[in-house]
Amino acid sequence: MKNRAQARWREKNPQAVWAHRALRSAVKLGIVKQQPCEVCGDPASEAHHPDYDRPAAVRWLCRRHHKAAHKKPKRARST
Ligand SMILES: [Zn+2]
Numbered sequence: 085m086k087n088r089a090q091a092r093w094r095e096k097n098p099q100a101v102w103a104h105r106a107l108r109s110a111v112k113l114g115i116v117k118q119q120p121c122e123v124c125g126d127p128a129s130e131a132h133h134p135d136y137d138r139p140a141a142v143r144w145l146c147r148r149h150h151k152a153a154h155k156k157p158k159r160a161r162s163t
């Protein structure tokens with residue numbers, strides 16, 4: 085189910101897929117360095133693309149803060 089949704093997402097967002105691939109190779113080649121989460125410093129970070137036209141311009145966020153970044157930041161004051 086989840087894979088299927090992901091496959092559909094890929095079909096709809098070819099540029100995002102490309103950006104992720106480009107970033108992966110950039111990290112591999114040492115062009116881009118993985119950073120800890122910019123919010124909490126968690127080293128298990130994921131790349132967040134604010135702009136898929138610039139695959140190397142990413143923000144590094146842990147899973148939690150990455151999710152938060154994708155949510156609309158409307159009154160994000162839950163804690
Ligand atoms: Zn974080």
Ligand SMILES: [Zn+2]
Pocket residue numbers: 131132133150153154
């Ligand atoms: Zn993201």
